Amino acid sequence: MAPIRERPERCEGTEGEEQPEILTARDDLAAAHQAAGDPGLAIPLLERTLADRVRVLGEDHPGVMASRINLAGAYQAVGEPGRAITPYAEALIQLMREFGTDHPLTVRVVRTLHALLAERDGGAHPGP
Template sequence: MTRAIPLYERTVDDAVRVLGEDHPSTLTSRNNLAGAYESAGDLTRAIPLYERTVDDAVRVLGEDHPSTLTSRNNLAGAYESAGDLTRAIPLYEQVLNNCVRVLGEKHPTTRVVQANLTHAKFEADKSPRSS
């Protein structure tokens, strides 16, 4: 994945230059770059980029847009990857509620978010609790 990162970075730069910061394709490209950072284990770059992408998606596309829901799910996944289940689980729950309301219970995105939430809760249950 690390070899792909420069290509993702160039794609984001080109999308910003040609389409603008707020174009939906630019937002998708930024989300994909954050995913590449996450896959490479670079959460210090992935999480802020996901957070920015979610903020921009909410502003540009709205809370309920499928791309916004996907970006929020991805941000929750990055929190989970960083071991921050206290941020990941509530975000997964919010995304799941929105997905069920907007897309329906059987939509593939809804099912992915449900599986992610289930996994995060499983991880939380098996981690040692502080007294």
Template sequence: MTAHESTLPTQFDGRHVNGFPPEPGHHDALAVRHTLAVAHRDAGDLGRAVPLLEAVVTDYARVLGADHPDTVNCRRNLAATYKAAGDPARALPLFEAVLAHRVRALDADHPSALVSRSNLAAAYRDAGDPWRAVRLLEAALAGAERTSGGHTAPPRSASVARVRQARH
């Protein structure tokens, strides 16, 4: 343990806070539950991931507030999990809410908002609405170009690369 860590009021080792198990709604317990749910999703166990993430989103909103960054990030993970489960009816409204929050809280051209716009585009593409996906990706690309002075890095996804090719 570093000197800085020893001055922190709460010590968390992944299972205990100051030697005691955290309360179910404690922020550290929520973080571990969130990580566990994402691990289930990444392992392909969507049946376990979905209810865990649904509960954690609800608890994060209750404990930290609906607009807290951890709540919004968990909401994004729940949307991604619904998308992975092939449930666009539940994924799309959450991706929309995450984008709206990030635009409101950060800025339309903030990197997190641009990624959220791209995530929403991918969800629309997978839901069978490729033209809405293209419009969202074009908006994300325009935002990226505005914030980089027109000098964007090589695209990180094939979707953005296709939009760039279509525009030039």
């Protein structure tokens, strides 16, 4: 994983942290950490990428939505489902606006968010 780990740092040194390619490289590195079974290393990268994408690309950019979903998934993977609720809810707003309520990704996020809320509240949420 050394080449992918070096990619964001190599790019940041030459192009600046606000380049979309750097944001993508950081996101790719986080995905590699998750795939390797270490979502804890992915979380700081995902948090930073989300903040930078919001600042650089704007709230409504598809990359921001993807970053929110990725971050929420990483929170779930490390056993912190409560932290996943906000990024999923924010992504859901974008998904519904961009794709509507019947899009498969919208449906998946609705179901995941429902399950997280039910878990948090002891099963007190009706089905989606």
